[in-house]
Amino acid sequence: MNDALTSPRLDTQAAVDAHLDALVRLDPRLAPVRARAGIVRPRITEAGFAGIARVICGQQLSVASANAIWSRFAQLPGAHDPRAYLTLSEAEVRATGFSGGKYRTVRVIAEAVVAGALDFSHLETLPAEAAVDYLTAHKGIGPWTAQVYLMFCAGHPDVFPAGDLALLKAVHWGLELEVRPTIKQMEAIAAGWAPHRSAAALLFWRYFAAIRDKEGIAL
Structure with a gap:
């Protein structure tokens, strides 16, 4: 297995790329999302x-x-x-x-x-x-604060902040869903992306930024 996939932290470009590769293999619907998003970089701040x-x-x-x-x-x-x-x-x-x-x-x-x-x-x-x-x-x-901390401060590889509005919008657009998913529906969708949910969140934030020409989260 790729060493970047077994790392406990999603804090390097190699780790992000490896998780995204595995994510797209797991869910091929994400291939065009990744293509539109461009380079998805690690986003780590002080813990x-x-x-x-x-x-x-x-x-x-x-x-x-x-x-x-x-x-x-x-x-x-x-x-x-x-x-x-x-x-x-x-x-x-x-x-x-x-x-x-x-x-x-x-x-x-x-x-x-x-x-x-x-x-x-x-x-x-x-x-x-x-x-x-x-x-x-x-x-x-709350859950959003905890999940965002785990992603961006702890570098956890399998977290998806389902309550984030930018992610809900991005998944709505990226997966061409008829309506924007609820938080519960988003949690269910993201469960299918485990153990790469943090990479999925980074991907959809980057996709949201590419579509809307702005960042989706203040970090």
């Missing part, structure tokens, strides 16, 4: 507390807005460290552009890390479903 804080920062925002807010937030002293984050006031964090809800969610995460209830090293050893459950046990972290 741990800072990584999940950045995912939360980008929720429901355009790429430009999320990047601008993150740039301001990252300049706060200790913003990347959970203990230091707990010393920041809500006013300081919200002045960077964080909403009150996002401030509180990141605080819950910081408290969990400091208390030992959230261990990002342990998280990376878990299967995808268990890892999502581990993260969503913390207030404010």
Whole structure:
């Protein structure tokens, strides 16, 4: 078997290409999608507390807005460290552009890390479903946040954020479905792409960008 397929992380071009090759063999409908998408590159960012804080920062925002807010937030002293984050006031964090809800969610995460209830090293050893459950046990972290963290921070090779609107639109168009799939329907479709679901998500985000001339996610 290709070594890139057995790697626990989807964090190199070789790994992405190998998973996409296997994905298209598994579902030939994706061949024209891949051709239209062009090169699909790995998208890995910082893991741990800072990584999940950045995912939360980008929720429901355009790429430009999320990047601008993150740039301001990252300049706060200790913003990347959970203990230091707990010393920041809500006013300081919200002045960077964080909403009150996002401030509180990141605080819950910081408290969990400091208390030992959230261990990002342990998280990376878990299967995808268990890892999502581990993260969503913390207030404010929903499935999308957990799945996006696993993809882009942990490099997990078999995650598909079925609730992402750009993915729902891209799959609707790319598979020429009569209607846009619901989240449940999307989960069922993506189940057929295991164990290459992260590559499928990267492919459809790239396809969405190619069709709409913009990125589908703020990372």
